[in-house]
Amino acid sequence: MINRKYNGFLDVEILNLKFPNPLILAAGILGLTAPLLKRVVYSGAGGVVTKSIGLKSREGYPNPTIVDLGYGLVNSMGLPNPGLKMFIEELEELKGLKVPLILSIYAFSEEELMTMGKIISKLKAVSAVELNVSCPHVGGISEIGKSPELVKSYVKTLKDNLSNKPIIVKLTPNVSDITSIAMAAVNGGADALTAINTVKSMVIDIETGKPLLAGVFGGLSGPAIKPIALRCVYEITETLDVPVFGCGGVETARDVIEFIMAGAVAVQIGSAIARRGLRVFREISIELKRFLELKGFKSLEEVRGLAHRR
Amino acid sequence: MKNVRRPVEVEAVVEENFKIKTFLFKDKLCFKARPGQFLMVWIVGVDEIPLSISRIGDLCSVTVAKVGEATEAMHRLKVGDRFYIRGPYGNGFREGGGYVAIVAGGIGLAALLPLVERLNASNCKIDVFIGFRSKSDAFWVDKLTGFINGKLTISTDDGSLGVKGLISEVFRGYVKNFKPRYDMIYTCGPPAMIRQVFQDCKKMNYKVQASLEAYMRCGIGICGSCCLGPYRVCSDGPVFSNNQLTKMSELGIYKRGPDGLKIPI
Structure with a gap:
């Protein structure tokens, strides 16, 4: 269905886009300005996803917006972003980026999505669009990703209004059957999927007996959710022949291999930057090459989906 | 942790x-x-x-x-x-020896006082330039006098204490006239002041360490709220040196709000 040719050792081609390695900056992490996104690319990322951008600007929630639990982060940023029109300024600066630039977007209604799709169609810097229907801490967004009907309808609306750019749908794990949501996204016209967004969660401050995050609910990311993310990738790729970006708790090359073996075409990295810094991209690339050499694999394609063998 | x-x-x-x-x-x-x-x-x-x-x-x-x-x-x-x-x-200041200048604007002094203390203990010669809005905004003047062995220059916008004028201008005048051979300039204060001080320091070939501020959320280098140029103030800074400061074209011109929108300074 989709061209998935792997060039060279770590190169991956997904949706006709060439990623020099399968390590992509996840949405919501650092992706608010052009200079920072460029720096992530110079740091060795194979692709970047921007912060989720809406039609209008949003301030997000007041602090505290993040809790580090050691085994993962709970964040409740509340989708802060300058709005699509102002973000175009940043995107203009990103023309000619050496890796694919994926624009993450969200919309509170299909009308908003229609408007956004038309604007984005004209943006040369954007290689693909990742539709965020899964942010667990903003009401009106997380609900979309939990309903197969809404997912299908939103994706179709975007598809009808977006020309020449593939659509990736980022799925929430906060559902009982992620495969049915994945199927709805594909039926709506999704070209690829990202699994998973953060796991809806909360933290209580025992000194005050109140929720710690100003936004009350947050999204859990990092090592704690890796097994959940792996299970989701595995379940989806067991049923559907669609490229899946694995996302959730990737911190080492071992984690990347697990995701690829579960069926992912590439991975997205976010929270690991808090612990390992921006070096994480280059370091994992080196670790990955070493692993492939050690095991005698000639490409990541040989590893992909191995866990599905019967 | x-x-x-x-x-x-x-x-x-x-x-x-x-x-x-x-x-x-x-x-x-x-x-x-x-x-x-x-x-x-x-x-x-x-x-x-x-x-x-x-x-x-x-x-x-x-x-x-x-x-x-x-x-x-x-x-x-x-x-x-x-x-x-x-x-x-954050990284904090790198402490070097020799002859240094501290250029502070108002509350920016808070980040610099522990540094002055350490530099003093390591026998640096320290000149201090500190600007306040007016006499009533001044603080720690006595404290600084006790810590430094060099020149203490105070300025206020209205002239109610020390020299009248911006401390960045007072500093510029001083280095132009006397060409002191500073080994390092440490600065913290309003972004517009830091921009000016840095530009003058470049002309004098001074090494600079500037402590910067920005709207912050995570503090651990992942949310991107506090970006300045290609840097995160929280984890690449808050102290930046010449090469990095050169890459922050927006320093002192605009800052970013919680929504990432540019706010003119």
Whole structure:
């Protein structure tokens, strides 16, 4: 269905886009300005996803917006972003980026999505669009990703209004059957999927007996959710022949291999930057090459989906 | 772990002037902090804000100017009250020997005082240039006099204390006239002041370390709220040197709000 040719050792081609390695900056992490996104690319990322951008600007929630639990982060940023029109300024600066630039977007209604799709169609810097229907801490967004009907309808609306750019749908794990949501996204016209967004969660401050995050609910990311993310990738790729970006708790090359073996075409990295810094991209690339050499694999394609063998 | 919010008790409160208070507390991690590092300070139910560590020792402190909701809430704290901190975060200043200048604007002095203390202990020759809005905004002048062996120059916007004018202009005049051979310029204050000081320092071939500020959320280098040029103030900074400062074309021109929109300064 989709061209998935792997060039060279770590190169991956997904949706006709060439990623020099399968390590992509996840949405919501650092992706608010052009200079920072460029720096992530110079740091060795194979692709970047921007912060989720809406039609209008949003301030997000007041602090505290993040809790580090050691085994993962709970964040409740509340989708802060300058709005699509102002973000175009940043995107203009990103023309000619050496890796694919994926624009993450969200919309509170299909009308908003229609408007956004038309604007984005004209943006040369954007290689693909990742539709965020899964942010667990903003009401009106997380609900979309939990309903197969809404997912299908939103994706179709975007598809009808977006020309020449593939659509990736980022799925929430906060559902009982992620495969049915994945199927709805594909039926709506999704070209690829990202699994998973953060796991809806909360933290209580025992000194005050109140929720710690100003936004009350947050999204859990990092090592704690890796097994959940792996299970989701595995379940989806067991049923559907669609490229899946694995996302959730990737911190080492071992984690990347697990995701690829579960069926992912590439991975997205976010929270690991808090612990390992921006070096994480280059370091994992080196670790990955070493692993492939050690095991005698000639490409990541040989590893992909191995866990599905019967 | 430094990222876990921990309560600290206010051991003492010092009123520095009509709008600045220093809150002293004990904390093992802050005891080991480097000058120039900062804390994320959480005032429950209000906000969490970055504050420079203004004293490092058995008693540590943050020095807070009343400028908004969070700092007003902070100012209501009394001895025995508690607030939460996480950190210390950021790189802090690199301490070098020789002949140095400190250029500070107002509350920016809070980040610089522990540095001045260390530099003094290591027998540096220190000139201090400090600007305030007016005499009533001045603080720590006596403290600085005790710590430095070089020149102390004070300026105020209205001339009510020291020289009349911006401290960046006073500093520029001084270095142009006397061409002192500074080994390092340490600066902290309003972004527009830092921009000016840095530009003049470049002309004089001075090495600069500037402590910068920005709207902050995570403090651990992932959210991107505090970006300046290609850098994150929280984890690449808050102290930046010449090469990095050159890449921040927006410094002193605009800052970014919580939504990432550019706000002219």
